[in-house]
Amino acid sequence: MECIYLVHLIVLCVGFCMKVLCQEDDGAVYVVTMKQAPVVHQYDDMRLETTRFSYGAQGRLSGLNKPRNISRSDRSYSSYLVRLQDSLLRRVLKGESYLKLYSYHYLINGFAVIITPQQAEKLSKRREVANVVLDYSVRTATTHTPEFLGLPRGAWIEEGGPDVAGEGVVIGFIDTGIDPTHPSFSDDFSQNTYPIPSHFAGICEVTRDFPSGSCNRKLIGARHFAASAITRGIFNATQDYASPFDGDGHGTHTASIAAGNHGVPVIVAGHHFGNASGMAPRAHIAVYKALYKSFGGFAADVVAAIDQAAQDGVDIVSLSITPNRRPPGLATFFNPIDMSLLSAVKAGIFVVQAAGNTGPSPKSISSFSPWIFTVGAASHDRMYHNSLVLGNNITISGVGLAPGTDNDSMYTMVYAIDALNGTTDVNDMYLGECQDSSNLNQDLVQGNLLICSYSIRFVLGLSTIKQALQTAKNLSAVGVIFYMDPFVIGFQLNPTPMNLAGLIIPSPDDSKILLQYYNSSLLRDESSKRVVKFGGVARILGGLKANYSNLAPKVVYYSARGPDPEDSFLDVADIMKPNLIAPGNLIWAAWSSLGTDSVEFEGENFAMISGTSMAAPHVAGLAALIKQKFPTFSPSAIGSALSTTASVYDKQGGPIMAQRAYSNPDLNQSPATPFDMGSGFVNATAALDPGLIFDSTFNDFVSFLCGINGSGPVVLNYTGENCGISTINGTDLNMPSITIAKLNQSKMIQRTVTNIADDETYAVSWSNPFGVSVSVMPTQFFITNGQRQNLTVLFNATMNSSFASFGRIGLYGNKGHVSTIPLSVILKIAPNITNS
Numbered sequence: 015m016e017c018i019y020l021v022h023l024i025v026l027c028v029g030f031c032m033k034v035l036c037q038e039d040d041g042a043v044y045v046v047t048m049k050q051a052p053v054v055h056q057y058d059d060m061r062l063e064t065t066r067f068s069y070g071a072q073g074r075l076s077g078l079n080k081p082r083n084i085s086r087s088d089r090s091y092s093s094y095l096v097r098l099q100d101s102l103l104r105r106v107l108k109g110e111s112y113l114k115l116y117s118y119h120y121l122i123n124g125f126a127v128i129i130t131p132q133q134a135e136k137l138s139k140r141r142e143v144a145n146v147v148l149d150y151s152v153r154t155a156t157t158h159t160p161e162f163l164g165l166p167r168g169a170w171i172e173e174g175g176p177d178v179a180g181e182g183v184v185i186g187f188i189d190t191g192i193d194p195t196h197p198s199f200s201d202d203f204s205q206n207t208y209p210i211p212s213h214f215a216g217i218c219e220v221t222r223d224f225p226s227g228s229c230n231r232k233l234i235g236a237r238h239f240a241a242s243a244i245t246r247g248i249f250n251a252t253q254d255y256a257s258p259f260d261g262d263g264h265g266t267h268t269a270s271i272a273a274g275n276h277g278v279p280v281i282v283a284g285h286h287f288g289n290a291s292g293m294a295p296r297a298h299i300a301v302y303k304a305l306y307k308s309f310g311g312f313a314a315d316v317v318a319a320i321d322q323a324a325q326d327g328v329d330i331v332s333l334s335i336t337p338n339r340r341p342p343g344l345a346t347f348f349n350p351i352d353m354s355l356l357s358a359v360k361a362g363i364f365v366v367q368a369a370g371n372t373g374p375s376p377k378s379i380s381s382f383s384p385w386i387f388t389v390g391a392a393s394h395d396r397m398y399h400n401s402l403v404l405g406n407n408i409t410i411s412g413v414g415l416a417p418g419t420d421n422d423s424m425y426t427m428v429y430a431i432d433a434l435n436g437t438t439d440v441n442d443m444y445l446g447e448c449q450d451s452s453n454l455n456q457d458l459v460q461g462n463l464l465i466c467s468y469s470i471r472f473v474l475g476l477s478t479i480k481q482a483l484q485t486a487k488n489l490s491a492v493g494v495i496f497y498m499d500p501f502v503i504g505f506q507l508n509p510t511p512m513n514l515a516g517l518i519i520p521s522p523d524d525s526k527i528l529l530q531y532y533n534s535s536l537l538r539d540e541s542s543k544r545v546v547k548f549g550g551v552a553r554i555l556g557g558l559k560a561n562y563s564n565l566a567p568k569v570v571y572y573s574a575r576g577p578d579p580e581d582s583f584l585d586v587a588d589i590m591k592p593n594l595i596a597p598g599n600l601i602w603a604a605w606s607s608l609g610t611d612s613v614e615f616e617g618e619n620f621a622m623i624s625g626t627s628m629a630a631p632h633v634a635g636l637a638a639l640i641k642q643k644f645p646t647f648s649p650s651a652i653g654s655a656l657s658t659t660a661s662v663y664d665k666q667g668g669p670i671m672a673q674r675a676y677s678n679p680d681l682n683q684s685p686a687t688p689f690d691m692g693s694g695f696v697n698a699t700a701a702l703d704p705g706l707i708f709d710s711t712f713n714d715f716v717s718f719l720c721g722i723n724g725s726g727p728v729v730l731n732y733t734g735e736n737c738g739i740s741t742i743n744g745t746d747l748n749m750p751s752i753t754i755a756k757l758n759q760s761k762m763i764q765r766t767v768t769n770i771a772d773d774e775t776y777a778v779s780w781s782n783p784f785g786v787s788v789s790v791m792p793t794q795f796f797i798t799n800g801q802r803q804n805l806t807v808l809f810n811a812t813m814n815s816s817f818a819s820f821g822r823i824g825l826y827g828n829k830g831h832v833s834t835i836p837l838s839v840i841l842k843i844a845p846n847i848t849n850s
């Protein structure tokens with residue numbers, strides 16, 4: 015079989031461990047808000063921007079403001095607010111000890127500080143203070159996405175709370191295995207009512223790395239598949255573990271996102287960061303390891319894993335993997351992984367796959383088929399940011415999970431290259447990377463801020479932040495500033511843990527500003543060129559504390575985009591991809607104790623990583639909640655419930671944005687289209703009460719495959735089904751979306767909804783894609799429980815153009831159900847408007 019190809023593991027990660035400052039004995043974290051307006055309220059000149067994206071008739075977008083990026087003047091207002099906050103603390107708590115942890119200035123003007131109740135009382139009496147509250151949300155900062163998705167007060171309540179959410183449902187993970195010793199997968203529950211679902215028949219392998227007793231009522235199946243890799247001679251038993259054990263970290267992470275236990279304390283670097291929880295904390299986990307640290311995986315092994323999962327009786331399969339190239343042949347759908355997933359769907363299994371991390375260019379999606387539920391990655395609202403205030407009052411923002419410099423004082427900056435000891439060879443181009451303290455003169459660095467260059471060697475892992483921090487410590491520096499080497503273009507930095515005051519400046523332009531200021535403040539000896547006096551000073555404002563003011567959700571730049579490529583010629587399929595977006599950026603979750611995927615969190619129990627790999631298991635977990643509530647739902651019905659209830663608005667009520675570039679992604683963004691986000695951002699609460707369902711069956715998918723020219727023999731080979739005369743196009747599949755890859759003047763499309771709720775009357779409304787007129791019949795209908803209703807949708811090109819445009823159809827029930835489906839149309843042929 016020549017259809018075996020390499021599957022690569024998508025891990026787009028920068029992980030970290032985080033250190034927090036210890037609380038004093040009777041001190042606690044308080045959040046203090048001030049009366050003066052925050053930065054966001056300073057705006058009065060909001061601009062409107064037109065795009066090809068159109069909500070048409072309803073015009074829900076018009077009048078809404080495009081979110082602004084933080085400009086330099088905003089930054090100086092920010093630092094002004096920070097100074098006000100600091101001076102308040104200095105005046106009120108004069109001579110007392112306190113620790114300011116975080117300054118908020120964008121959405122609220124305030125700060126977090128460790129103080130005693132008496133100090134809090136003093137602060138609350140001040141005229142300029144609006145509010146002083148004891149901080150309680152900090153402890154839940156760890157796996158924040160259950161909160162961001164509204165599970166504690168929404169979906170979990172539906173099922174009876176986190177102690178039962180997902181119970182009875184089995185999720186199969188095709189990944190790098192699992193660390194069975196992790197508390198996220200233990201089952202020492204006090205109550206004994208946690209049976210292994212009787213429909214599950216899987217087993218647990220027993221090996222030296224995965225001893226008997228590794229499985230329990232939570233982790234109920236575990237196997238590994240490596241035959242293809244072994245045949246190729248590339249399997250390395252030392253690194254890869256010939257067992258379900260996770261030597262990488264990725265599989266442990268994804269399994270805990272979907273179904274990790276609720277309330278697992280997260281201890282990293284000796285500190286408690288809050289408690290973690292999966293989306294369906296009582297769902298059961300079955301692990302099918304088919305991906306390996308050293309080489310990725312092979313389709314043959316992946317197919318074997320999917321096969322076994324289906325045979326064992328899992329309810330949901332989660333794949334955070336995609337093929338590393340577009341499958342050749344008749345159509346992208348005809349590849350062994352998608353075809354085995356079609357069989358899984360036939361067996362009633364809901365299949366979730368990551369969209370891929372190859373965005374943001376169009377057609378970059380690597381999950382193709384209409385029976386697969388494809389998930390893109392969105393950001394959530396938590397962020398950690400820090401900044402550098404230079405002596406010339408310019409503030410530069412940075413990344414880094416690091417404390418700030420000690421107090422308000424400014425510290426002298428010393429660039430490593432200017433602090434070389436006498437015997438060092440100055441021509442060594444890597445000396446600026448601070449990887450070895452013996453090259454540097456401690457007398458110059460001690461008590462100062464060390465400047466190091468973040469070069470391409472850091473990206474490649476040849477130099478590390480950890481090593482530079484060690485250098486700084488060896489030399490008694492007060493902190494480290496990494497500037498971005500201009501050769502590192504478009505590299506996206508995630509927060510990196512630092513155990514010393516520090517930050518990384520991600521922008522090459524900002525790095526230039528730092529270096530210019532530094533250089534202009536130096537005094538050099540004319541002849542030797544050595545520095546006589548370091549004049550540049552700065553302080554670092556720490557980035558240890560999370561805040562929740564990020565504009566979110568937002569489609570992150572790496573999330574792969576539609577439209578769905580139908581074949582290697584990049585023709586577009588009449589299928590919407592991705593199907594949905596879910597949190598995928600900077601996700602905290604469990605990590606394998608022997609995970610070697612990244613130096614930043616080796617040996618840690620939890621890690622924060624990013625990718626569509628992290629988005630897919632969020633949806634797998636939410637699907638388990640749906641399956642628990644509606645055990646008879648088909649895979650398509652589960653997908654429909656998730657899709658028709660998705661939200662297209664962000665936290666502030668504006669359209670969800672999509673980042674469109676690697677570099678400065680927040681400056682290159684515009685409203686997301688269905689090719690970026692599918693139906694939108696998952697709404698777990700609404701998905702548990704969808705009202706109407708768009709269902710399709712295995713036979714529908716076969717009819718669709720048979721509709722592809724010349725596909726008969728391939729369909730027969732893969733599915734054993736003979737293509738009859740009844741074939742359909744992709745647009746005719748009863749999906750909760752309509753995608754027309756080539757609209758030739760006009761087209762009529764039918765959809766059928768089934769009411770799973772009480773009798774209800776629905777009104778139909780829609781918005782036209784730009785250049786297309788849409789009409790839907792009927793415009794109103796009454797539907798009883800269990801009844802079906804056909805909707806006829808007529809598309810008619812009204813313009814002579816050939817770009818993609820987007821609209822939506824909304825079905826509004828009089829009992830509160832709202833079901834929306836996205837429309838994506840690419841006009842192909844100019845309509846004959848004068849003569850039709």
Ligand SMILES: *[C@@H]1O[C@H](CO)[C@@H](O)[C@H](O)[C@H]1NC(C)=O
Binds near residue numbers: 251252
């Ligand atoms: C297998 O992995 C180990 C540990 O990383 C390494 O030392 C060894 O060289 C590898 N063996 C082969 C054949 O690559």
Ligand SMILES: *[C@@H]1O[C@H](CO)[C@@H](O)[C@H](O)[C@H]1NC(C)=O
Binds near residue numbers: 153154279288289
């Ligand atoms: C976290 O979990 C621990 C132990 O499981 C529990 O004692 C504690 O109350 C939990 N904390 C929160 C904030 O949920």
Ligand SMILES: *[C@@H]1O[C@H](CO)[C@@H](O)[C@H](O)[C@H]1NC(C)=O
Binds near residue numbers: 405406407
């Ligand atoms: C920076 O700002 C402070 C306070 O606003 C002011 O006293 C100082 O003169 C400014 N320094 C420069 C170099 O502009």
Ligand SMILES: *[C@@H]1O[C@H](CO)[C@@H](O)[C@H](O)[C@H]1NC(C)=O
Binds near residue numbers: 420421422423
């Ligand atoms: C804090 O700043 C003061 C001067 O404002 C300085 O005397 C003191 O040494 C600084 N503390 C530390 C720990 O650097």
Ligand SMILES: *[C@@H]1O[C@H](CO)[C@@H](O)[C@H](O)[C@H]1NC(C)=O
Binds near residue numbers: 449484488
């Ligand atoms: C820091 O100092 C220790 C002890 O002298 C030394 O072993 C280590 O190599 C130094 N680290 C760096 C990065 O220079």
Ligand SMILES: *[C@@H]1O[C@H](CO)[C@@H](O)[C@H](O)[C@H]1NC(C)=O
Binds near residue numbers: 452
């Ligand atoms: C200066 O650098 C050289 C070369 O790295 C090293 O061998 C030497 O010990 C250093 N001297 C001092 C005083 O740090």
Ligand SMILES: *[C@@H]1O[C@H](CO)[C@@H](O)[C@H](O)[C@H]1NC(C)=O
Binds near residue numbers: 529530533534
């Ligand atoms: C540093 O400043 C000097 C003048 O003060 C200038 O001649 C030199 O080009 C500058 N170097 C850099 C790297 O900016």
Ligand SMILES: *[C@@H]1O[C@H](CO)[C@@H](O)[C@H](O)[C@H]1NC(C)=O
Binds near residue numbers: 697700
């Ligand atoms: C999610 O759905 C619930 C229930 O329908 C609704 O109250 C809530 O506003 C929705 N959230 C978003 C962000 O759309």
Ligand SMILES: *[C@@H]1O[C@H](CO)[C@@H](O)[C@H](O)[C@H]1NC(C)=O
Binds near residue numbers: 727728731
């Ligand atoms: C179908 O399978 C047979 C036997 O494995 C093979 O010879 C043939 O080429 C396959 N046909 C297609 C269209 O894949």
Ligand SMILES: *[C@@H]1O[C@H](CO)[C@@H](O)[C@H](O)[C@H]1NC(C)=O
Binds near residue numbers: 741742743
């Ligand atoms: C699919 O669409 C094409 C072009 O739009 C049309 O020629 C063909 O008849 C359609 N096939 C089916 C089965 O409807």
Ligand SMILES: *[C@@H]1O[C@H](CO)[C@@H](O)[C@H](O)[C@H]1NC(C)=O
Binds near residue numbers: 764802804
């Ligand atoms: C809906 O459409 C299907 C297929 O097009 C047809 O068989 C069925 O009778 C229609 N149902 C109604 C209520 O019109």
Ligand SMILES: *[C@@H]1O[C@H](CO)[C@@H](O)[C@H](O)[C@H]1NC(C)=O
Binds near residue numbers: 760810811812847
């Ligand atoms: C399509 O639109 C054109 C121009 O508005 C109109 O003349 C024509 O009747 C429409 N066709 C259909 C099938 O609605």
